[in-house]
Amino acid sequence: MSNTSVPDIRRPKTRAGARIALVSLTAAALAAGAALTVATSANAGTTLGASAAERGRYFGAAVAANKLSDSAYTTILNREFNSVTPENEMKIDATEPQQGQFNFTNADRIVSHARSRGMQVRGHTLAWHSQQPGWMQNMSGAALRTAMLNHVTQVATHYRGQVVAWDVVNEAFADGNGGARRDSNLQRTGNDWIEAAFRAARAADPAAKLCYNDYNTDNWTWDKTQAVYRMVQDFKQRGVPIDCVGLQSHFNSGSPYPSNYRTTLSSFAALGVDVQITELDIEGSGTTQANTYRNVVNDCLAVARCTGITVWGIRDTDSWRASGTPLLFDGSGNKKPAYDAVLSALNNGAGPNPTTTPPGPNPTTTPPGPNPTTTPPPAGAGCTASVSLNSWSAGFVATVRVTAGSSGTSGWTVSLTLPSGATVTNSWNTSASGTSGAVRFSNATHNGRIAAGQSTEFGFQGTGSASSLTPTCTAS
Secondary structure (H helix, E strand, C coil): CCHHHCCCCCCCCCCCCCCCCCEECCHHHCCCCCCCCCCCCCCCCCCHHHHHHHCCCEEEEEECHHHCCCHHHHHHHHHHCCEEEECCCCCHHHHCCECCECCCHHHHHHHHHHHHCCCEEEEEEEEECCCCCHHHHCCCHHHHHHHHHHHHHHHHHHCCCCCCEEEEEECCECCCCCCCECCCCCHHHCCCHHHHHHHHHHHHCCCCEEEEEECCCCCCCCHHHHHHHHHHHHHHHHCCCCCEEEECCEEECCECCCCCHHHHHHHHHCCCCEEEEEEEEECCCHHHHHHHHHHHHHHHHCCCCEEEEEECCCEHHHCCCHHHCCCCECCCCCECHHHHHHHHHHHHCCCCCCCCCCCCCCCCCCCCCCCCCCCCCCCCCCEEEEEEEEEECCEEEEEEEEEECCCCECCEEEEEECCCCCEEEEEECEEEECCCCEEEEEECCCCCCECCCCEEEEEEEEECCCCCCCCEEEEC
């Protein structure tokens, strides 16, 4: 089935009309992209953010700077969410209104509000064909490519260590058309522009997760979904830095929640990237809306690498689709049945390492190619660890995956020896011992228990060279 049969009926996204969801992690993990902190004083299980954190995930909202002076708005934000995405304040027209002249005032306000309350921040977005300032709209060719890469570098550098994930590139694929790239001034600079943007983002903010974000990629059988899948698969095979895929998931009668949504999440996750639901809103009301929200949350909880959900706004009146009443709170700030459904799903869902539903077979019409070969879990009560490195001239970021054996774990320790001159400067999702030479990383409080055959990840950043690392894992 091609997504040409389901038109995108969303209104054009403007600065006044919100979009996208991004995430930020615990204060200790801020420089890296771990997900799991309770950014509220409420007891776990009583708010969205607290309940999501118990499941090893975040639950965030898209936030507008001009609404931070609305006490009713901020009361809900501060109580319920542990992740924030600026709606429009980090987009190109907002951050670089004149070429080479950057303005971070409004974005800084959102980031400061979030970080002062222990919330994560997702950055949105570094490269996009829309909401470009006039000077960029009028550029083309090599000059545009250079300007785009400079924008990515300057914005990501400004927020280095403050943003846990970036929507590096947004909406680069067209609807239908066999999964073709969207025709845009950026695309016309060369088909490698997405790869170039990701490499620039990694160099500027090496500890942040780097995501590709798009809409109408929820249904596994659609051409557009398959095209994004093939791009991510290609990037992973060639070592292009990509860590996550964002599904916007704007659902309504013209683009409904698909029954194979969980297959989409698990299929992307099988490529070795996180999956994030970045701009969730569901038009409707009452039981029907509540059940769809519940299904989305349950699907995310069923996929270990679905690391979080962001709703695109807080109250219905804050939504870019306000007439469709698509959010969890009504215009007066009251909790809707959809809120109760989400909280219940989070409280009753699987823990940080749920069993992932295996992806079904790829559609025969547009096969993306075989999934990468996976290593079987170790036998017995042991564990294994593998390291992937992103290195540059003066440092590196290491992501370590710990996989439990057939008996599972209640705790784990990974040991490795750093090369001479290499030093650990930061770590996340782990308790670290030592900074050079022989170092050890033990589980944090939330990720020691791993079900049989399942995995968890932690990471660390360092200075110096670490071209290869050989870890050993000990389970308890």
